[in-house]
Amino acid sequence: MITKSDYLSPLARDIPPSGIRKFFNAAAGGKDIISLGVGEPDFTTPLAVRRACVEAIDKGRTTYSPNEGLLELREEIASYLDSSFGISYDPVDEVLVTVGGSEAIDLALRVLVAPGDEVIVPVPTYIAYSPITHLNGGRAVEVETYAEDGFKLTAEALRSCITPRSKLLMVSYPNNPTGGIMTYEDWLPIAEVVEEHDLIVLTDEIYAELTYGRTHVSLASLPGMKDRTIVVSGFSKAFAMTGWRVGYVCGHPDFIDAMRKVHQYSIICAPILGQIAALESLRHGMAEKDEMMHAYNHRRRMFVQGLRDIGLSCHEPEGAFYVFPSVASTGLSSQEFAERLLREAKVAAVPGSVFGPGGEGFIRCSYAASEANLKAALERMDRWLRQL
Known part of the structure; x- marks a missing residue:
């Protein structure tokens, strides 16, 4: 008998549901659960940004914008990337405003990946990259990174997985879930391999503003790398604007023109009110952004030390707002650890296994939660671990 699923495209039918959302939904449905599972700031979008949007509504600014986004927003994005990270983009031809960074990633893969092309994805990493590659007909080739290396991608690991079908390298630093970063010196040998094998790079820099003790370095800022690098970012994380759904993608005009056409159809x-909010954030929201970053940094230090104090070894995250402690000492798989932690200790974390092969033996906890909740979570985890 034919079922409705028989009508589905195999590309859609075969992708797994989000492992992060599974634990988020379980936490949302329970009582007295402290959720460290979802990467969402506990801060509210700054008041000035919200007021700017209220004023825009009052003035009737509820129309479409140009396909590529408001010109003044693209100009501010280009100016911001130049002054903050040393990458110069033409706001007319090299910047496209999207519905969050997620649409930007999908657009880039749609215009670059042909059936059978291989996309190299260092893991552990954000869970959407491999499924989106699959949906666009490509094959994700996962290359493992390790805690002892700070979860950095190495030139040796990259070179080992390149084949004649390799077309795109997709990276995310600062990294979700590990908090790992790449320095200028780390990127130099990667850039050499990329040029040697004529790869295109898609770099997701949504956490670029959230680095601790050093400034974020984009691969696109290295000599010769701008034209073969597509930079994706947005306002969700550092500006506490997850629900506004505004991101952007920057790159060579040929890439952006192709993405613009797919975006048009x-x-x-992107929603015009979200664009107005993003524009206000860039013009008048930097102080609040910095205040949030300092709060995350304080929580980071406290939570990492707390995890170590209760017996979980933990890599020192230098970016984003996640910790990725090892749970191998408990003898439990990451999935079993997370399930029992939720059920028995009422703390929601995400098993590291959902982030790729290198994530087994770890869990991801977000410290984008209140300090009080982080301390309470540590107390609950401590009691539960002692019972184990």
């Missing part, structure tokens, strides 16, 4: 434009 599938999305038309």
